[in-house]
Amino acid sequence: MKTLRATIFLFFIFLQLGFSETIVDSTGNTIALSTPPSRIITLAPSLSELAADLLDDDIGKIIGVSEHTDYPPVLKNVPSVGSYVRFNLEKIVHLKPDLVIATKDGNPKDRVLHLREMGIPVLVVSTKNISEIFQSIKMISRALAVADRGDALIRRLKRGIDKIKKRNLDKINKSKKKVLLQIGDAPLVVVGNESFLHDALEIVGAENIYKDLDSRYPRPSLEDVFSRNPEVVIVLSMSDVKDSITKMALKWISYKTIAAVKNKRVHILRADSLLRPSMRLLEGLSLLEKTIYSTEEM
Amino acid sequence: MNNKPLLAAYGVTFAYHNDLVLDGLSLELKKGQLGSVLGPNGSGKSTFLKIISGMYSLKGGHNSGYIYYRGHDFHKYSTSERAKKVVYVPPDVRVEFPLSAYEMVLLGRLCQGGGFFKRTTQHDRDLAHWAMEQCCCWGLRERNWSSLSGGQKQLVVLARALTQESKLILLDEALSKMDLHHQEKIGLLLRKLTKEDYSFLLVSHDINLSSEWSDFTLILKEGKKVACGKTSDVLNIETIQKTYPGSSLTVGKNPVSGMPKVFFGVKH
Amino acid sequence: MSSSLFRAYVIAVFVWLISIVFALNFGAVDSPALDLIIQLRLPRVILASAVGMGLAVAGAILQALFSNPLCEPYTLGISSGAALGAVLGGAIGFQMSFSGIAGSAFFGSLLFASVLYFISLKSSNNLLTVLLGGVMLGFLGSSLVALWMALADANGIQGALFWLLGDLSRARMTGSIIALIVISFLTLMLWFRWRDLDGLLVGEEGARTLGINVFSVRRTLILLTSLLVGICVSAGGMIGFVGLVVPHFVRKIVGSMHFNVIPLCALWGASTLTFADALTRFMVSPHELPVGVVTALIGAPLFLWIMLQQKERSL
Numbered sequence: 001m002k003t004l005r006a007t008i009f010l011f012f013i014f015l016q017l018g019f020s021e022t023i024v025d026s027t028g029n030t031i032a033l034s035t036p037p038s039r040i041i042t043l044a045p046s047l048s049e050l051a052a053d054l055l056d057d058d059i060g061k062i063i064g065v066s067e068h069t070d071y072p073p074v075l076k077n078v079p080s081v082g083s084y085v086r087f088n089l090e091k092i093v094h095l096k097p098d099l100v101i102a103t104k105d106g107n108p109k110d111r112v113l114h115l116r117e118m119g120i121p122v123l124v125v126s127t128k129n130i131s132e133i134f135q136s137i138k139m140i141s142r143a144l145a146v147a148d149r150g151d152a153l154i155r156r157l158k159r160g161i162d163k164i165k166k167r168n169l170d171k172i173n174k175s176k177k178k179v180l181l182q183i184g185d186a187p188l189v190v191v192g193n194e195s196f197l198h199d200a201l202e203i204v205g206a207e208n209i210y211k212d213l214d215s216r217y218p219r220p221s222l223e224d225v226f227s228r229n230p231e232v233v234i235v236l237s238m239s240d241v242k243d244s245i246t247k248m249a250l251k252w253i254s255y256k257t258i259a260a261v262k263n264k265r266v267h268i269l270r271a272d273s274l275l276r277p278s279m280r281l282l283e284g285l286s287l288l289e290k291t292i293y294s295t296e297e298m
Numbered sequence: 299m300n301n302k303p304l305l306a307a308y309g310v311t312f313a314y315h316n317d318l319v320l321d322g323l324s325l326e327l328k329k330g331q332l333g334s335v336l337g338p339n340g341s342g343k344s345t346f347l348k349i350i351s352g353m354y355s356l357k358g359g360h361n362s363g364y365i366y367y368r369g370h371d372f373h374k375y376s377t378s379e380r381a382k383k384v385v386y387v388p389p390d391v392r393v394e395f396p397l398s399a400y401e402m403v404l405l406g407r408l409c410q411g412g413g414f415f416k417r418t419t420q421h422d423r424d425l426a427h428w429a430m431e432q433c434c435c436w437g438l439r440e441r442n443w444s445s446l447s448g449g450q451k452q453l454v455v456l457a458r459a460l461t462q463e464s465k466l467i468l469l470d471e472a473l474s475k476m477d478l479h480h481q482e483k484i485g486l487l488l489r490k491l492t493k494e495d496y497s498f499l500l501v502s503h504d505i506n507l508s509s510e511w512s513d514f515t516l517i518l519k520e521g522k523k524v525a526c527g528k529t530s531d532v533l534n535i536e537t538i539q540k541t542y543p544g545s546s547l548t549v550g551k552n553p554v555s556g557m558p559k560v561f562f563g564v565k566h
Numbered sequence: 567m568s569s570s571l572f573r574a575y576v577i578a579v580f581v582w583l584i585s586i587v588f589a590l591n592f593g594a595v596d597s598p599a600l601d602l603i604i605q606l607r608l609p610r611v612i613l614a615s616a617v618g619m620g621l622a623v624a625g626a627i628l629q630a631l632f633s634n635p636l637c638e639p640y641t642l643g644i645s646s647g648a649a650l651g652a653v654l655g656g657a658i659g660f661q662m663s664f665s666g667i668a669g670s671a672f673f674g675s676l677l678f679a680s681v682l683y684f685i686s687l688k689s690s691n692n693l694l695t696v697l698l699g700g701v702m703l704g705f706l707g708s709s710l711v712a713l714w715m716a717l718a719d720a721n722g723i724q725g726a727l728f729w730l731l732g733d734l735s736r737a738r739m740t741g742s743i744i745a746l747i748v749i750s751f752l753t754l755m756l757w758f759r760w761r762d763l764d765g766l767l768v769g770e771e772g773a774r775t776l777g778i779n780v781f782s783v784r785r786t787l788i789l790l791t792s793l794l795v796g797i798c799v800s801a802g803g804m805i806g807f808v809g810l811v812v813p814h815f816v817r818k819i820v821g822s823m824h825f826n827v828i829p830l831c832a833l834w835g836a837s838t839l840t841f842a843d844a845l846t847r848f849m850v851s852p853h854e855l856p857v858g859v860v861t862a863l864i865g866a867p868l869f870l871w872i873m874l875q876q877k878e879r880s881l
Contacts, residue, residue, distance in 0.1 A: 377779040378778070380777070382777065392769060394634060396817050396822055401821065408761050
């Protein structure tokens with residue numbers, strides 16, 4: 001009995017020793033981990049969701065999250081380190097993490113650098129398009145020592161996305177809808193081609209009327225929207241605030257020359273599922289697809 | 299030696315924005331003299347004084363003339379050297395910050411220069427005390443500058459001038475706000491100081507103030523000399539008429555000092 | 567030194583030390599490790615003291631220079647140059663690392679300072695020209711910043727916005743110490759000129775009668791003060807009211823003689839900003855207020871009170 005226990009013990013030690021990860025993240029920085037991290041802080045709700053998904057039962061390893069992290073619900077009880085655009089350095093340092101996961105899209109670069117300067121390993125991912133999302137899942141799963149779960153997730157996502165793509169293949173030529181994805185008002189903020197949301201549109205067989213703009217969230221003038229004449233306008237809401245979102249959508253009513261308004265194709269869509277690189281991504285894509293290609297009215 | 303003027307201006311012509319303000323003025327001030335520059339408003343008295351002190355320069359297009367201090371071109375000296383030789387006393391001083399009368403007087407010691415740590419020495423403080431006593435404002439020393447009346451401020455500024463340790467002082471309407479009592483006291487002070495080799499040049503629109511205390515008088519009209527010489531010689535009915543044509547002012551004498559006095563000459 | 571003056575200095579130093587202790591002990595986290603205090607809070611405290619000192623002294627100098635108690639470090643538009651440099655640096659890709667943004671901000675402020683210096687050379691007779699020149703530079707700078715903000719990506723703006731409102735959170739030990747040394751040096755150089763500054767109390771013409779060479783003094787003061795403001799704004803963004811309000815209070819305590827006004831402004835400026843920065847960290851934890859907001863919230867009512875006092879006097 002003793003020898004068996006000793007062997008199992010040694011075996012687990014081996015497993016630990018066997019873990020040695022060196023990951024190059026999206027900023028070109030090398031993160032070297034000699035043990036699987038057990039005190040993890042995630043600096044964006046999407047990252048928390050992904051990490052929770054990958055860690056599964058080990059979700060307790062997440063000891064700090066950014067504000068407004070609400071999925072999965074158990075993360076609501078984890079201490080917040082501030083908003084993701086201005087997370088609090090003191091809170092993070094105080095929690096003594098052994099890995100912090102940040103995103104290029106939203107986290108301030110200077111603060112991330114500051115964390116690194118204090119000796120805290122920070123893995124920075126980028127989620128500009130689908131392939132980068134897959135990359136981030138790969139990087140994060142490796143860092144969390146659950147590489148196989150990450151690969152499995154990527155495979156499932158790829159299958160799901162391919163299915164949606166096939167469904168909408170015929171639309172590539174015939175009835176591809178021209179869509180305006182709006183995320184803000186006063187000033188008008190839309191989605192350009194450097195956001196994953198643009199990829200989402202392509203996947204569901206739609207055309208982003210701002211696919212030519214090389215930026216994430218350009219702010220065109222209303223006149224410009226008129227000239228591009230979208231057939232569908234989708235107002236994306238990232239939170240629950242209903243009134244302002246409804247107002248944004250209602251603002252379009254008076255512009256009857258725009259095709260989308262004429263044909264009553266202005267929709268509101270709850271977007272957080274679209275922005276999470278987890279299985280919920282597929283939900284979000286289906287929702288987007290239905291919104292554009294069903295005959296729902298506003 | 300006493301014949302060489304301490305301060306002399308020759309042929310001063312000055313134009314301000316193409317308007318001729320002074321035309322060929324000359325003046326000589328000897329040690330121990332108190333001179334006056336008189337004239338109607340806008341006749342250029344103040345400008346003349348500022349040129350003499352070096353505040354205005356005679357360089358440039360329409361300007362000409364020389365200012366000599368002990369025989370040297372006065373305008374060639376630096377600002378701080380000039381302040382140590384000739385003190386210009388302005389008619390009023392505006393201060394936007396809290397300042398006591400005593401601190402104002404001590405500002406006169408700034409031109410003495412010195413190192414970083416050389417602040418007020420005992421000598422400075424003694425000088426300030428002496429100056430303020432002479433100018434009847436020692437009692438005001440703790441008062442905030444902005445709380446002083448116009449006349450009180452002029453007493454303090456005069457005291458400041460005395461601390462600059464120069465014996466040549468140019469007074470630009472510097473007694474104009476004082477009450478008669480203080481004008482008398484200051485006038486007596488100035489005369490007393492001339493016996494200690496101080497020299498003064500007083501610009502005033504108040505003829506009687508000048509006529510009472512000065513050794514010689516220069517009368518200006520529209521930038522030109524009307525008359526210049528010993529006060530009792532210069533101040534008479536003819537020059538008054540030349541300066542203020544058609545006026546009914548008359549000239550008499552102060553019964554106590556014998557100095558000329560100008561009176562309103564209309565019975566009403 | 568008179569006893570009341572001595573007392574004023576002792577109180578000023580004491581308050582500063584208290585502000586440091588306060589700022590090191592209070593923050594987003596209760597009972598932090600010593601490491602956290604040294605790595606995160608100490609650099610901020612050093613920077614806050616340095617920038618507070620610089621802004622208060624710059625404010626005092628500019629008020630003396632323009633004989634105007636309403637002047638403050640942003641009057642001459644140097645800060646707009648720094649802001650412009652910062653946002654352009656961010657756009658080009660210096661991307662918000664401390665030296666990157668601070669560096670480009672400083673270049674911007676240097677550029678505007680040179681223009682201002684040039685203006686002061688050309689307008690030897692007219693102080694008003696310098697003032698107007700500075701105000702115009704300020705407008706130019708802010709308009710260009712606004713233009714950039716209209717054109718740029720939403721993400722870049724967030725970061726720049728925080729910096730513009732006053733942000734000491736970038737403080738690193740090396741940078742903070744460098745800032746402290748440079749600002750102290752410039753403050754000393756200005757302190758040495760206490761005679762010239764005292765002379766300016768009676769205005770430019772009056773100063774001339776006291777023997778001050780106003781043209782050269784003015785040029786030097788503008789140069790030194792522009793550098794000082796440039797560094798403060800580069801390091802901490804636009805932090806208002808410190809440069810306006812601290813000199814007023816200091817003069818109420820010790821009068822207007824600059825030999826005492828400058829060091830006391832330095833001490834009180836340092837304390838004020840250190841306190842304000844500490845407040846930003848624990849008032850709405852875990853969020854941080856931009857420190858410029860805190861100084862404005864405290865400074866604006868104080869400033870109104872000063873204005874009312876001035877009115878009473880002139881009546």
